[in-house]
Amino acid sequence: MEEREKTKNNTEMRILGFLCNWCSYGGADTAGVSRLKQPTDLRIIRIPCTGRMDPLFAFKALISGADGVLVSGCHPKDCHYSVGNLYARRRFEVLKDFLPFLGIESDRFHYTWVSASEGQRWQEVVTEFSRRIHELGRNPGFDMNTNLVNSEAR
């Protein structure tokens, strides 16, 4: 709790990244190996494929107070598991439409494709998304009083 207070006053935002193991996690590694400087707000969770990405994860993060959720996987047609990212894309579109009903700006969620070789692109994605979240400011989070729909989803 004390930790939480500190971050609140800090300029840092709480951004969660879900990266597929094969492409984007490698791309983020490539950016690191090339020492491409990035904002420090992002925390990355490695998942095998964006196909594994349950919209519930993003949803859970955003209602628990994450300021942004970024998902990145292999380029379409380039998925290590052939089609995982295509299923993912469909789900994310639905999620994006759904967020505003919970009082969460859909801009706090973003998904994109970055390959293992695209270190520079990863740097741009992180920089741009962090900038966007800083612009949006703190996620006021889910408000129990106004959004009852959600209590069962939780």
Add this chain to the structure above:
Amino acid sequence: MKDNFSRTVAYYPGCSVEGTAKEFDESTREIFRVLNVALREIPDWNCCGSTPSHIYDPLLSAAISGRNLAIAERMGFYEVMTPCPGCLKALKGSIEVFNNPLKRKDLLNILDMPFYGRIKAVSVVQFLVEDVGIEEIERCVLFPLEGITIVPYYGCLLTRPPKSAQFDDPEQPTSLDRILEAIGATVPHFPFKTECCGATYGVVRKDIVGRLTGRILEMALDLGADAIAVACPLCQQNLDLRQEQIERYRGRSFKISVPYITQLIGLSFGIDPKKLGWHRLAADPQKLLTRFDKLSKKRPTEPPTIR
């Protein structure tokens, strides 16, 4: 009278056609009549500002050209056509400044007229190829320029730089080639299509124009050309008006006619050469015109009516 034309386009003549390039203007107007396109001259147009204003400050240049564009927009046009590639560059430069969010406000303040930046500027050649179409030109040909060899000279600005020209290939353009073929001429591959002719060096460094324009003239001659087709007043001035200067410089006689593409098109449409301003050319075109008279056989098709 507007109803007689299939379409109308805003026309920006530019200062040079009031002076040295008068025949470009005359022939453009003539052929567009045949092609059934009405040119609406921008009323009370002003000089595009050319290089000096641009160098003085690109914003000043944008405002000066902007006035012409603003008037054309006010008349309801989305496209303005100009014969001179130099003016074209200035007009496009103005739109570019308008599209720069850092500069738009300053531009509008200095211009102090309603201007929406919706208008597009094109050269006569681009309009002929993309809006009128080669087939349409071919359809109007009455006297094909058969047996006449013409090399196309595009100059440096018509297709370059590719990013702003957005027209044809920057190094190996073909639009003039295709027009010339459509009007029946023989068109050899011309390696100096886009090589600079010496531009405004004519005033200060004659040796340079001598070399650059010289090699263009020589290449044309070596390819057996009867004429060099041009689409830029400055190129025309160097190749035609200065031809004798260059003959002296190179120690070689050229005597090669350098008409505007529009004058050649007009000839093939059966328009009186005088109306097309052929008599204004410096290098005597008589040889060419005589050859044309001798070789050209009237096409059996009915001519399109000339209004």
Add this chain to the structure above:
Amino acid sequence: MRIGVFVCQCGTNIASTVDTERVAQEVKKLPDVVYTTTYMYTCSEPGQQEIQRAIEEHNLQGVVVAACSPRMHEPTFRRAVEKAGLNRYMFEMANIREHVSWVSNDREANTKKAIELVRMAVAKLRFNQPLFPSRVAINKRVMVIGGGVAGIQAALDCADAGLDVVLVERRTSIGGKMAQLDKTFPTIDCSSCILGPKMVDVAQKENITLHAYSEIESVSGYVGNFAVRVRKKATYVDWKACTGCGVCMEKCPSRKVPDEFNEGLSFTRAINIPFPQAIPKKATINRSYCIYFTKGKCGICAKVCPAKAIRYDMTDEVVTEEVGAIIVATGYDLFDPSAYGEYGAGQYRDVITGIQYERILSASGPFGGHIKRPSDGREPKDVVFIACVGSRDASVGRPYCSGVCCMYIAKQAILTKDHIPNSRSYVFYMDIRSPAKNYDEFVRRAQEEYGVQYIRGRVGKIYPRGDRLVVQGMDTLLGIQVEVEADLVVLATGIEASRGARELAEKLHISYDQYGFFMENHPKLRPVETNTAGIYLAGVCQGPKDIPASVAQGSAAAAKVLALFARDTIETSPQVASVTERACIACGKCIEVCPYGAIRWKELKGGVRKAEVITTVCQGCGLCNATCPPKAIQLQHATDNQILAEIEELCA
């Protein structure tokens, strides 16, 4: 759970921008964490021993290492904890190097970020379960795709070691680009003299099955057990019967067929054997030029063929080959220089490409090895070479260096002088790239002994003057423009990914870079492996390289296959999906989405159906997990609980 955390300093790689001591102290406060420490190089031998010592001493049940990317050292540490008796899946890594210390210099923010990443790893670890791999048998056959020198080398090495090899080549003969070369740098030995015997070897080895004029249709399966469908394109000649006598070719009346092998500098026939040393040496009919196919008459070849091998009614055939590993060696294609309008490529016949010049130089080439100009057959006196055409040029989308052209220019300039002693060669270059054994010496020889003029600068324009070509360039060392009148201009056109490389990569599920070259697993430490287990790379398909490097990589790929096949079975990853039968509502959604067909119905008593995962087929993508409505199917080691624990640790 008793958890130990090891925070790596990576020398100064991490420690310089992350306060590793503080990280260790902070995470010590977490519940379950009983031991934390920092270490200079955790992956080193003593570093690993330190982990093992701590496991024993503190009775650890789970280990977190906060260090580099798990893509780098996860396997290392899993082995290390296993040695100390822990299950290898009771281990987690927090990436505080690639994702933290290297991407920001803000020590305070980095330290905080590192602490949070470790906390997330610990949170996940609490839900980890020991997992145990199963084993499947390996099919010890290998497929090599692409029969250039790299593929040939890989195929021969594998065959020599006793493996069954299937070699698939798209063209009608193997040999690739090297077969088209005249001589090769830096020793100037004849290309076909050194490649020819290897090609013959391929034909003679009984354990090599060659599918020429064939392409990959689809790939399924996984390491140890791939099934590859190969489309054998119709040749209209029964290759079993054809003896390669060439009678058909002599008599074929369709004579204006551009000769691909000679790069369009000469003509061949509609039925042809691409070159005399071709392997297999069999005839193929080119449908688009054959009069029988285009006009419905002729049939001369069928009449004259002594072996009665012609089959106009042949159709494509698809065969399935089962193999345990695949080596991809599909090589490259050359940049089309017509993008350079200013050079008149495609416009002037005497402006040619490097590979065309190889054919001109070759004794088996279009001019019998005499250097002649394509336009008029005249012997050139002044030859200009232009480096980096379609390489190192962002304006044509090729910013990379093709790596071989500097050397082949030097070679071709030397050979020009050998052929025509009173000729002069000029090379326009930006940098000379010749970094290998005896390479720079070779370029120096071209300059010092052969008098080749090297001019530092690019060429702006080429135009004709009489029957010659004027090359207008810059000598940037002098700062003046130079003009060279040339009889022949050779453009050193760059290397690009081979046609269809991207589509092939998609079939194989391997990655490619933005230019279409296939991605290796690690640029330094795993240069022949791909990200997909059991698929390896050799030759230029991975990136520009010359023959020695292509051959070395071919051998290296073969060695990797042999290492894989040294065992009879392989472990399959236990990171697979698994169904909690009680929760499964038998909706079938998982079966629908699984890209590998790894889920089937299992009939329980009373006709009840439940989903069941075939663990050896499951690849662990987790698509089923995300799809399953009651979350009955869970991907091991990335279960909902594990991922949610990480999220909660950070957000709560």
Add this chain to the structure above:
Amino acid sequence: MERLRVLALNSTYDESFIRQVEMESGQQISRCYQCGNCGASCNYTCVYDYPVNQIMRLIQLGQKEVVLSSRAIWLCAACTACTTRCPCNIEVTKIMETLRVMSLEEGTVSLKDVELFYKEFLRSLKNFGRVFEAGLLPLVNLRIGRPFNDMELAPLVFKGRKIHLFPSFIKGRKEISAIFDRFESWRRKKEDLS
């Protein structure tokens, strides 16, 4: 200007110059890898004091004075051959234009004729709204001390009756001079601010 002999890099390197050129031209100078293609393509390299690729190099080295007082930038005909062929996608012509603007602002124009011609041109434009070719050229020739320059062309020009003997006025010339005036006051404001 005489060619440089020794370049004392620390003391002459002007970083802000590089940034300014990049800002105004929108081009990234460090992308230039000195292939020389611009110099090879430029038809005026032979008269430049520094070939255009060396101008690029001098900018990279922050050599403001040398660059802005060079003759090359004023001899450039803006033909865009360099821009069209630069392998690094640099719009070299734009950079040359930017340098001319800067040189005029700094008062380091190397070719006085040019400055004169530009001044006369703008004066004609401001006064008449269009440019008066016949008036302009002789005037410039006179001022630069070459009154008979191009005199031999006169008969040819008159043959085609191409030159108006009087300037062409436009109705909106007040509008034009107002644009000039608003521009000047904008410029003064900008200068005051900086």
